[in-house]
Amino acid sequence: MKLVYTDEAIGDLNHLREFISVHDPSAAGRIAAELVGKIxxxxxxxxxxxxxxxxxxxxxxxxxxxxRYVVRYSVHASVIIILRVWHELEGER
Numbered sequence: 001m002k003l004v005y006t007d008e009a010i011g012d013l014n015h016l017r018e019f020i021s022v023h024d025p026s027a028a029g030r031i032a033a034e035l036v037g038k039i040x041x042x043x044x045x046x047x048x049x050x051x052x053x054x055x056x057x058x059x060x061x062x063x064x065x066x067x068r069y070v071v072r073y074s075v076h077a078s079v080i081i082i083l084r085v086w087h088e089l090e091g092e093r
Contacts, residue, residue: 001043005082012085016069019087038066039073039082046075 005013013032021028042048042064049064052072061083064071072083 001046002079003040003043003082004079006084009082009085016085016087035066035069035071035085038064039071042073042080046080049073 013035016035017028017032020031047062049062049071051058052061052063055061060076061072061074064073065088068088069085070088071085074081074083
């Protein structure tokens with residue numbers, strides 16, 4: 001299964017890394033690497049996240065929580081699309 005990031009998700013990851021680096025530069029790279037590492041598990045475990053009940057097809061859109069970060073993604077036959085990534089304090093995107 002292929003893993004694809006939307007432009008919004010890439011922007012979200014860049015934003016998170018920049019935000020973390022302002023407050024804790026040494027943690028920024030580590031947290032970003034850990035988050036991407038968890039995302040890379042999705043092709044092997046696509047139902048790892050919880051279904052987003054308000055989605056048109058709830059089982060196809062899921063949220064994976066890693067620490068205080070949420071990764072929203074959609075599952076398709078041959079691809080997983082990373083839609084958005086945010087910190088829980090930012091609220092749903």
